[in-house]
Amino acid sequence: MDLFDIDPERLHRSNDGDGGWWDRLIANSPLWSSDGSSAREPFPIIDFEPRQHADEPGAGSTDDPDTDAAGRHAGGADSARGAADSAESDAGAARGDAADAGSRRCTRSSWVVVGCVREVAQELALVPLPDDVDVCLAEAEELLFARDRITCALADRVGRVHRAGQAKQHGHASTRSWLRTAAGMTVGGAGRLLMLGAELPRLPVVREKFAVGELAAGVVEAICAAVAGLTDEQAGLAEPILVELAGKAGAAEVAKAGRHLRAVLDPDGEERDEQADYGRR
Incomplete structure:
Protein backbone atom coordinates (compact mmCIF):
# COMPACT_ATOMS: atom_id res chain seq x y z
CA MET A 1 0.00 0.00 0.00
CA ALA A 98 19.18 33.00 -34.24
CA ALA A 99 18.39 36.50 -33.03
CA ASP A 100 21.14 36.27 -30.44
CA ALA A 101 23.77 34.87 -32.82
CA GLY A 102 25.63 38.17 -32.99
CA SER A 103 26.16 38.41 -29.24
CA ARG A 104 27.20 34.75 -29.02
CA ARG A 105 29.83 35.31 -31.70
CA CYS A 106 31.42 37.91 -29.44
CA THR A 107 31.70 35.55 -26.47
CA ARG A 108 32.19 32.10 -27.97
CA SER A 109 35.75 30.84 -28.05
CA SER A 110 37.26 30.72 -31.54
CA TRP A 111 39.00 27.46 -30.61
CA VAL A 112 35.62 25.86 -29.87
CA VAL A 113 34.30 27.02 -33.26
CA VAL A 114 37.38 25.69 -35.06
CA GLY A 115 36.93 22.33 -33.36
CA CYS A 116 33.29 22.19 -34.46
CA VAL A 117 34.23 23.06 -38.04
CA ARG A 118 36.88 20.33 -38.12
CA GLU A 119 34.47 17.73 -36.77
CA VAL A 120 31.67 18.66 -39.17
CA ALA A 121 34.06 18.77 -42.13
CA GLN A 122 35.33 15.28 -41.33
CA GLU A 123 31.78 13.98 -41.07
CA LEU A 124 30.79 15.69 -44.32
CA ALA A 125 33.70 14.15 -46.22
CA LEU A 126 32.57 10.66 -45.17
CA VAL A 127 28.82 11.00 -45.65
CA PRO A 128 27.42 9.30 -48.80
CA LEU A 129 26.61 11.50 -51.78
CA PRO A 130 22.94 12.35 -52.39
CA ASP A 131 21.32 10.38 -55.21
CA ASP A 132 19.69 13.49 -56.65
CA VAL A 133 22.09 15.44 -58.89
CA ASP A 134 20.20 18.69 -58.25
CA VAL A 135 20.79 18.20 -54.54
CA CYS A 136 24.50 17.71 -55.26
CA LEU A 137 24.54 20.98 -57.20
CA ALA A 138 22.82 22.88 -54.39
CA GLU A 139 25.10 21.37 -51.76
CA ALA A 140 28.18 22.21 -53.83
CA GLU A 141 27.14 25.87 -53.95
CA GLU A 142 26.64 25.91 -50.18
CA LEU A 143 30.02 24.29 -49.64
CA LEU A 144 31.73 26.81 -51.93
CA PHE A 145 30.23 29.60 -49.86
CA ALA A 146 31.45 27.93 -46.66
CA ARG A 147 34.90 27.35 -48.15
CA ASP A 148 35.31 31.05 -48.88
CA ARG A 149 34.34 31.98 -45.31
CA ILE A 150 36.86 29.45 -43.99
CA THR A 151 39.47 30.93 -46.34
CA CYS A 152 38.76 34.36 -44.87
CA ALA A 153 39.22 33.09 -41.31
CA LEU A 154 42.32 31.14 -42.33
CA ALA A 155 43.88 34.18 -44.00
CA ASP A 156 43.36 36.22 -40.83
CA ARG A 157 45.24 33.66 -38.78
CA VAL A 158 48.01 33.06 -41.31
CA GLY A 159 48.53 36.81 -41.58
CA ARG A 160 48.91 37.16 -37.84
CA VAL A 161 51.33 34.23 -37.66
CA HIS A 162 53.36 35.80 -40.48
CA ARG A 163 53.52 39.27 -38.91
CA ALA A 164 54.63 37.78 -35.59
CA GLY A 165 57.27 35.56 -37.22
CA GLN A 166 55.79 32.63 -35.33
CA ALA A 167 56.58 30.03 -37.99
CA LYS A 168 60.30 30.54 -37.41
CA GLN A 169 59.76 29.99 -33.68
CA HIS A 170 58.52 26.51 -34.60
CA GLY A 171 61.55 25.66 -36.70
CA HIS A 172 60.35 26.66 -40.17
CA ALA A 173 62.35 28.86 -42.51
CA SER A 174 59.35 31.06 -43.32
CA THR A 175 55.58 31.23 -43.17
CA ARG A 176 55.41 29.95 -46.74
CA SER A 177 57.60 26.99 -45.78
CA TRP A 178 55.35 26.28 -42.78
CA LEU A 179 52.26 26.20 -45.00
CA ARG A 180 53.95 23.85 -47.46
CA THR A 181 55.26 21.55 -44.74
CA ALA A 182 52.49 21.53 -42.14
CA ALA A 183 49.53 21.79 -44.52
CA GLY A 184 50.98 20.10 -47.60
CA MET A 185 50.16 23.13 -49.75
CA THR A 186 51.67 23.81 -53.16
CA VAL A 187 53.98 26.76 -53.69
CA GLY A 188 51.24 28.67 -55.48
CA GLY A 189 48.56 27.85 -52.90
CA ALA A 190 50.79 28.87 -50.00
CA GLY A 191 51.70 32.10 -51.79
CA ARG A 192 48.06 33.06 -52.44
CA LEU A 193 47.01 32.39 -48.86
CA LEU A 194 49.99 34.34 -47.53
CA MET A 195 49.10 37.23 -49.85
CA LEU A 196 45.53 37.31 -48.49
CA GLY A 197 46.84 37.28 -44.93
CA ALA A 198 49.22 40.16 -45.65
CA GLU A 199 46.89 42.39 -47.69
CA LEU A 200 43.43 42.01 -46.10
CA PRO A 201 44.35 44.03 -42.97
CA ARG A 202 44.98 46.98 -45.31
CA LEU A 203 41.63 46.50 -47.06
CA PRO A 204 38.95 46.72 -44.35
CA VAL A 205 36.02 47.00 -46.77
CA VAL A 206 37.18 44.01 -48.80
CA ARG A 207 37.79 41.99 -45.65
CA GLU A 208 34.31 42.75 -44.28
CA LYS A 209 32.57 41.87 -47.55
CA PHE A 210 34.64 38.70 -47.80
CA ALA A 211 33.66 37.65 -44.29
CA VAL A 212 29.91 38.13 -44.76
CA GLY A 213 29.80 36.52 -48.20
CA GLU A 214 29.44 39.54 -50.46
CA LEU A 215 32.76 38.87 -52.22
CA ALA A 216 34.03 35.49 -53.42
CA ALA A 217 37.57 34.29 -52.84
CA GLY A 218 38.55 34.69 -56.51
CA VAL A 219 37.58 38.36 -56.55
CA VAL A 220 39.32 39.00 -53.23
CA GLU A 221 42.51 37.38 -54.51
CA ALA A 222 42.39 39.63 -57.59
CA ILE A 223 42.03 42.76 -55.45
CA CYS A 224 44.80 41.70 -53.06
CA ALA A 225 47.12 40.96 -55.99
CA ALA A 226 46.40 44.41 -57.41
CA VAL A 227 47.42 46.23 -54.23
CA ALA A 228 50.33 43.98 -53.25
CA GLY A 229 53.46 46.11 -53.18
CA LEU A 230 51.54 49.38 -53.14
CA THR A 231 51.83 51.78 -50.25
CA ASP A 232 49.00 52.00 -47.73
CA GLU A 233 47.92 55.29 -49.26
CA GLN A 234 47.84 53.82 -52.76
CA ALA A 235 45.96 50.75 -51.52
CA GLY A 236 43.39 53.04 -49.90
CA LEU A 237 42.84 54.76 -53.26
CA ALA A 238 42.52 51.49 -55.17
CA GLU A 239 40.18 49.67 -52.77
CA PRO A 240 36.89 51.55 -53.41
CA ILE A 241 37.43 51.46 -57.18
CA LEU A 242 38.01 47.71 -57.23
CA VAL A 243 35.19 46.98 -54.77
CA GLU A 244 32.74 48.91 -56.95
CA LEU A 245 33.93 47.00 -60.02
CA ALA A 246 33.61 43.69 -58.16
CA GLY A 247 29.86 44.29 -57.83
CA LYS A 248 29.53 44.37 -61.63
CA ALA A 249 32.24 42.04 -62.95
CA GLY A 250 33.87 38.70 -62.25
CA ALA A 251 37.28 37.80 -60.90
CA ALA A 252 38.99 37.91 -64.32
CA GLU A 253 37.73 41.42 -65.08
CA VAL A 254 38.69 42.65 -61.60
CA ALA A 255 42.18 41.19 -62.01
CA LYS A 256 42.62 42.91 -65.38
CA ALA A 257 41.41 46.25 -64.00
CA GLY A 258 43.63 45.78 -60.96
CA ARG A 259 46.72 45.37 -63.10
CA HIS A 260 45.87 48.52 -65.05
CA LEU A 261 45.18 50.49 -61.85
CA ARG A 262 48.41 49.30 -60.31
CA ALA A 263 50.37 50.41 -63.36
CA VAL A 264 48.86 53.87 -63.01
CA LEU A 265 49.50 54.17 -59.27
CA ASP A 266 52.96 52.58 -59.33
CA PRO A 267 54.59 52.75 -62.79
CA ASP A 268 57.79 51.09 -61.57
CA GLY A 269 55.98 48.26 -59.83
CA GLU A 270 55.92 45.89 -62.80
CA GLU A 271 59.70 45.94 -63.10
CA ARG A 272 60.08 45.26 -59.39
CA ASP A 273 57.66 42.35 -59.64
CA GLU A 274 59.65 40.81 -62.47
CA GLN A 275 62.85 41.11 -60.47
CA ALA A 276 61.17 39.58 -57.42
CA ASP A 277 59.85 36.67 -59.49
CA TYR A 278 63.32 36.07 -60.91
CA GLY A 279 64.80 36.09 -57.41
CA ARG A 280 62.34 33.44 -56.20
CA ARG A 281 63.26 31.01 -58.96
Missing part, protein backbone atom coordinates in the same frame (compact mmCIF):
# COMPACT_ATOMS: atom_id res chain seq x y z
CA ASP A 2 1.22 3.44 -0.90
CA LEU A 3 1.47 5.50 2.29
CA PHE A 4 0.54 8.65 0.38
CA ASP A 5 -2.43 7.13 -1.47
CA ILE A 6 -5.02 8.04 1.18
CA ASP A 7 -8.65 7.23 0.40
CA PRO A 8 -11.02 9.20 2.65
CA GLU A 9 -13.81 6.66 2.06
CA ARG A 10 -11.56 3.81 3.23
CA LEU A 11 -10.80 5.72 6.41
CA HIS A 12 -14.51 6.29 6.98
CA ARG A 13 -15.24 2.57 6.61
CA SER A 14 -12.43 1.49 8.92
CA ASN A 15 -13.59 3.71 11.79
CA ASP A 16 -17.24 2.93 12.18
CA GLY A 17 -17.00 3.31 15.94
CA ASP A 18 -16.88 7.09 15.69
CA GLY A 19 -18.20 8.17 12.32
CA GLY A 20 -17.78 11.88 12.98
CA TRP A 21 -14.10 11.94 13.83
CA TRP A 22 -12.96 12.34 10.23
CA ASP A 23 -15.24 15.33 9.63
CA ARG A 24 -13.93 17.02 12.74
CA LEU A 25 -10.35 16.33 11.70
CA ILE A 26 -10.58 17.91 8.24
CA ALA A 27 -13.05 20.69 9.08
CA ASN A 28 -10.31 23.28 9.66
CA SER A 29 -7.52 21.67 7.64
CA PRO A 30 -6.20 23.58 4.60
CA LEU A 31 -5.23 20.27 3.04
CA TRP A 32 -8.77 19.12 2.31
CA SER A 33 -11.73 20.63 0.48
CA SER A 34 -15.29 20.68 1.73
CA ASP A 35 -16.23 17.52 -0.21
CA GLY A 36 -13.56 15.47 1.53
CA SER A 37 -11.08 15.33 -1.35
CA SER A 38 -7.54 16.63 -1.20
CA ALA A 39 -7.40 20.36 -1.88
CA ARG A 40 -3.73 20.28 -2.82
CA GLU A 41 -1.67 18.45 -5.34
CA PRO A 42 -0.64 14.99 -4.06
CA PHE A 43 2.94 14.28 -3.10
CA PRO A 44 4.96 13.83 -6.32
CA ILE A 45 5.50 10.05 -6.29
CA ILE A 46 7.39 8.93 -9.38
CA ASP A 47 5.42 6.46 -11.53
CA PHE A 48 4.56 5.90 -15.17
CA GLU A 49 1.11 7.49 -15.05
CA PRO A 50 0.69 11.26 -15.51
CA ARG A 51 -0.17 13.05 -12.30
CA GLN A 52 -3.79 14.26 -11.97
CA HIS A 53 -5.09 16.99 -9.71
CA ALA A 54 -7.73 15.87 -7.25
CA ASP A 55 -10.06 18.75 -8.01
CA GLU A 56 -10.29 17.90 -11.74
CA PRO A 57 -13.45 16.18 -13.05
CA GLY A 58 -13.27 12.43 -12.69
CA ALA A 59 -10.61 12.52 -9.96
CA GLY A 60 -11.04 9.93 -7.21
CA SER A 61 -9.51 6.84 -5.66
CA THR A 62 -6.77 5.11 -7.62
CA ASP A 63 -8.40 1.79 -6.70
CA ASP A 64 -11.37 2.55 -8.98
CA PRO A 65 -10.95 1.07 -12.54
CA ASP A 66 -13.21 3.75 -14.03
CA THR A 67 -11.09 6.43 -12.41
CA ASP A 68 -7.93 4.81 -13.80
CA ALA A 69 -9.35 4.86 -17.33
CA ALA A 70 -10.41 8.49 -17.01
CA GLY A 71 -7.02 9.37 -15.62
CA ARG A 72 -5.27 7.71 -18.55
CA HIS A 73 -7.41 9.63 -21.06
CA ALA A 74 -6.77 12.90 -19.24
CA GLY A 75 -3.09 12.07 -18.99
CA GLY A 76 -2.92 11.38 -22.73
CA ALA A 77 -4.46 14.75 -23.47
CA ASP A 78 -2.06 16.43 -21.08
CA SER A 79 0.86 14.65 -22.76
CA ALA A 80 -0.27 15.80 -26.20
CA ARG A 81 -0.64 19.37 -24.98
CA GLY A 82 2.75 19.11 -23.31
CA ALA A 83 4.37 17.87 -26.53
CA ALA A 84 2.83 20.74 -28.47
CA ASP A 85 3.96 23.23 -25.86
CA SER A 86 7.44 21.71 -25.92
CA ALA A 87 7.65 21.95 -29.71
CA GLU A 88 6.51 25.57 -29.62
CA SER A 89 9.02 26.30 -26.88
CA ASP A 90 11.81 24.68 -28.91
CA ALA A 91 10.87 26.73 -31.96
CA GLY A 92 10.87 29.89 -29.88
CA ALA A 93 14.24 28.98 -28.47
CA ALA A 94 15.59 28.43 -31.98
CA ARG A 95 14.33 31.83 -33.07
CA GLY A 96 15.86 33.37 -29.98
CA ASP A 97 19.17 31.65 -30.68
